Amino acid sequence: MSLRLSRRSALKGAGALALTAAATGAIKAPAIAQNTPIRLGSVTTLEGPFATGGQDAYRTMEMLLQAENFTIGGRRIEWTRESSNAQADVALARARKLIEQDNVDIIVGPLSGAEGIALKDYSATLTGKTIVNGSSGASDTTLRNPSRNFFRFNTDGTQWMAGLGNYVRRTLNVSEVTVVAGDYAFPYAQVFGFSLEYCRAGGKVNYLWSPLGTTDFASQIAQIPRTSGALVVVHGGTDGLAFMTQYAQAGGNLPIIGGSIMADQTMLSARGPHRRLMVGMVASGPMADVIDDPNWTDFVARYKRMPNAFPSPSIHAVNYATNLTGVIRALKEVNGDLSNNQAAFQRALAAQKFKAPTGADVSLDHNRQAISDIFLTKIEERGGTPMTVAFERARQVNQTLGTPEPAFLALGAPSRNNTGCIAAS
Amino acid sequence: MTSQLALTIILNGLTLAALYFIVASGFSLIFGLMRTVNMAHGSLYMVGAYVGYALWEPLYDADAWYAWYAGVAMGMAAAAIVGVAMQRVLLGWMQGQELRQALVTIGLSIIIADQILAYYGGNPRQFFAPDAIFGSSNVPGVGRYPTFRLFQIGVAVVVGIGLWLLLNRTKVGLMIRAGVDDRDMLSACGVDVPKINIIVFALGAALAGLGGVIGATAQPLAQGVDGRFLLISLVVVIVGGMGSITGTAIGAILVGLAEQIGQALFPTYSVILTFVIMVVVLALRPQGIMGRLR
Numbered sequence: 001m002s003l004r005l006s007r008r009s010a011l012k013g014a015g016a017l018a019l020t021a022a023a024t025g026a027i028k029a030p031a032i033a034q035n036t037p038i039r040l041g042s043v044t045t046l047e048g049p050f051a052t053g054g055q056d057a058y059r060t061m062e063m064l065l066q067a068e069n070f071t072i073g074g075r076r077i078e079w080t081r082e083s084s085n086a087q088a089d090v091a092l093a094r095a096r097k098l099i100e101q102d103n104v105d106i107i108v109g110p111l112s113g114a115e116g117i118a119l120k121d122y123s124a125t126l127t128g129k130t131i132v133n134g135s136s137g138a139s140d141t142t143l144r145n146p147s148r149n150f151f152r153f154n155t156d157g158t159q160w161m162a163g164l165g166n167y168v169r170r171t172l173n174v175s176e177v178t179v180v181a182g183d184y185a186f187p188y189a190q191v192f193g194f195s196l197e198y199c200r201a202g203g204k205v206n207y208l209w210s211p212l213g214t215t216d217f218a219s220q221i222a223q224i225p226r227t228s229g230a231l232v233v234v235h236g237g238t239d240g241l242a243f244m245t246q247y248a249q250a251g252g253n254l255p256i257i258g259g260s261i262m263a264d265q266t267m268l269s270a271r272g273p274h275r276r277l278m279v280g281m282v283a284s285g286p287m288a289d290v291i292d293d294p295n296w297t298d299f300v301a302r303y304k305r306m307p308n309a310f311p312s313p314s315i316h317a318v319n320y321a322t323n324l325t326g327v328i329r330a331l332k333e334v335n336g337d338l339s340n341n342q343a344a345f346q347r348a349l350a351a352q353k354f355k356a357p358t359g360a361d362v363s364l365d366h367n368r369q370a371i372s373d374i375f376l377t378k379i380e381e382r383g384g385t386p387m388t389v390a391f392e393r394a395r396q397v398n399q400t401l402g403t404p405e406p407a408f409l410a411l412g413a414p415s416r417n418n419t420g421c422i423a424a425s
Numbered sequence: 426m427t428s429q430l431a432l433t434i435i436l437n438g439l440t441l442a443a444l445y446f447i448v449a450s451g452f453s454l455i456f457g458l459m460r461t462v463n464m465a466h467g468s469l470y471m472v473g474a475y476v477g478y479a480l481w482e483p484l485y486d487a488d489a490w491y492a493w494y495a496g497v498a499m500g501m502a503a504a505a506i507v508g509v510a511m512q513r514v515l516l517g518w519m520q521g522q523e524l525r526q527a528l529v530t531i532g533l534s535i536i537i538a539d540q541i542l543a544y545y546g547g548n549p550r551q552f553f554a555p556d557a558i559f560g561s562s563n564v565p566g567v568g569r570y571p572t573f574r575l576f577q578i579g580v581a582v583v584v585g586i587g588l589w590l591l592l593n594r595t596k597v598g599l600m601i602r603a604g605v606d607d608r609d610m611l612s613a614c615g616v617d618v619p620k621i622n623i624i625v626f627a628l629g630a631a632l633a634g635l636g637g638v639i640g641a642t643a644q645p646l647a648q649g650v651d652g653r654f655l656l657i658s659l660v661v662v663i664v665g666g667m668g669s670i671t672g673t674a675i676g677a678i679l680v681g682l683a684e685q686i687g688q689a690l691f692p693t694y695s696v697i698l699t700f701v702i703m704v705v706v707l708a709l710r711p712q713g714i715m716g717r718l719r
Contacts, residue, residue, distance in 0.1 A: 047648055054547070211696065215653075216643070219433070219685045223430065223689060241645045245551060245645070250569070416693070
């Protein structure tokens with residue numbers, strides 16, 4: 001143990017030395033700094049349950065960087081891509097590799113919930129480096145103990161559920177639902193957002209949790225109470241596909257309400273019996289395949305020209321694109337200047353106001369978390385392919401869903417035991 | 426918990442066990458004869474599933490009734506070919522160096538996984554079973570139950586009986602069993618032991634391929650299934666006893682039931698239950714339930 005400690009402090013010392021050296025170098029020779037490339041690192045999942053979404057995220061990142069010709073403020077952008085498998089420890093290891101070995105200035109990533117919290121914590125230990133989220137949507141990444149080096153231009157899992165609980169209880173008039181959800185940070189946030197509204201509107205909820213990476217849901221499907229009027233499925237990637245396929249095979253026929261990463265092209269472009277159940281599925285989230293907005297039409301047209309693109313970009317592609325847009329705009333404002341521990345760049349990031357690919361206005365709150373629009377969507381068959389169609393838009397949803405922040409924080413962090421289901425009182 | 430729910434969960438455990446048995450029996454067979462801990466067994470599962478899928482998809486689009494069966498045959502053949510190549514090119518000449526073989530097969534599994542990712546991409550895939558075994562059937566005491574999961578049990582029983590007959594009633598089986606006990610004596614009797622090795626490796630790999638196609642019909646097929654099924658095979662075989670077909674069956678049933686009962690009672694910790702079984706077996710009976718001390 002003493003060896004490890006001394007090794008660690010030795011490393012810290014070395015790191016500090018290197019930093020001072022870098023800082024003094026930057027002051028003495030700004031001309032050289034202008035010609036050195038901006039080192040952009042990125043982490044997404046090219047392995048594991050969200051591999052498809054990860055590939056799609058890099059597709060749009062490449063698209064946006066190509067549009068800038070990989071140059072901002074006269075400095076070339078050198079892009080180093082890393083892959084995780086949706087596990088926090090792996091994402092952290094890859095981010096450390098990017099910072100410590102590849103010496104990147106900015107990281108865009110990661111893709112999934114717990115990974116985001118891990119990288120936020122890591123970013124707090126860094127000086128002169130910035131991590132901008134990729135697509136991860138756990139609320140605590142920015143809500144509790146935020147890090148000054150971590151920025152998120154996409155809305156979080158709780159925000160994505162804005163409007164859905166009320167819609168299910170009031171418009172669809174369903175009085176009891178069963179939530180099936182992954183047992184990790186991102187679904188906690190989604191379930192919390194849904195339950196908060198749905199229970200306040202007088203609905204009753206049963207919860208069934210399963211670990212990320214579950215492939216056989218048979219026993220969970222057998223446990224869905226018969227009194228449920230609808231099934232709220234908060235799974236994504238192959239977990240969602242496995243659940244829906246097995247639910248269809250078991251003869252299930254409850255109406256399906258989807259979490260935000262259910263109504264995604266990852267699910268819709270896979271073939272199988274689950275499609276029968278998914279047509280008509282209502283969900284909510286930061287995007288839809290069909291949004292009546294010129295910004296979106298233009299983005300989709302550009303996306304479709306990329307090799308191997310889906311018929312429509314996935315949620316991860318849109319989130320990575322939104323975050324990278326924030327980075328590119330801020331870099332342009334400071335003319336690629338990352339000196340002085342990136343102070344000017346981080347100030348520019350925090351002040352960004354722009355239109356996301358979906359046409360939604362994006363700005364950041366005091367925790368550097370996005371305030372933006374949320375869409376209610378329905379899956380419709382259009383020309384033989386199922387697509388999510390936006391039919392309602394909640395404008396400028398903040399991270400606490402309109403509740404004052406102290407009151408929202410007092411509800412506690414979302415978890416499997418804190419689902420946000422607090423009946424109206 | 427109602428009796429219907431309890432029965433459903435037990436049936437779920439047994440059907441999952443059937444899949445685990447098919448995959449792990451090949452692993453156990455290879456280990457039993459050659460003492461080779463084939464860490465690339467999960468890769469053979471994945472090769473079988475992906476190559477089978479490549480043949481199945483166009484046939485399914487063309488509405489051929491035999492699409493799935495052709496996929497099964499293709500998956501088994503592909504896995505067997507890769508398995509034989511592994512044995513001939515790499516493992517054959519390092520026979521008896523167990524650590525070296527384990528490391529080489531780990532290396533192979535990484536290479537194969539990356540090649541499959543490069544060639545087939547990261548999209549999840551799934552086979553659809555032929556109409557006869559798709560949908561659900563009525564099971565007394567359980568109600569409607571997916572037919573394909575029942576079919577899995579049938580396949581596992583056929584594989585189990587087939588292996589038993591092969592090992593106990595045929596000349597090849599006689600040689601394999603002799604090889605397990607004393608390879609040198611078998612060789613001295615004029616039997617071509619390397620050839621027997623290749624036959625066993627082909628058979629074990631083909632079983633992994635069969636498991637691959639059946640597994641990818643019941644659950645989505647995606648990157649990472651290789652590691653999962655390798656781990657399951659290891660646990661099943663360690664619990665059941667290395668090299669014993671009966672032991673593999675017992676191990677598979679224990680692991681399958683543990684996984685499903687765990688999922689129903691305490692979903693977050695269901696994974697731990699599997700390892701608790703392994704720890705208990707290793708503590709009380711290190712050679713596995715049906716294993717023999719050597």
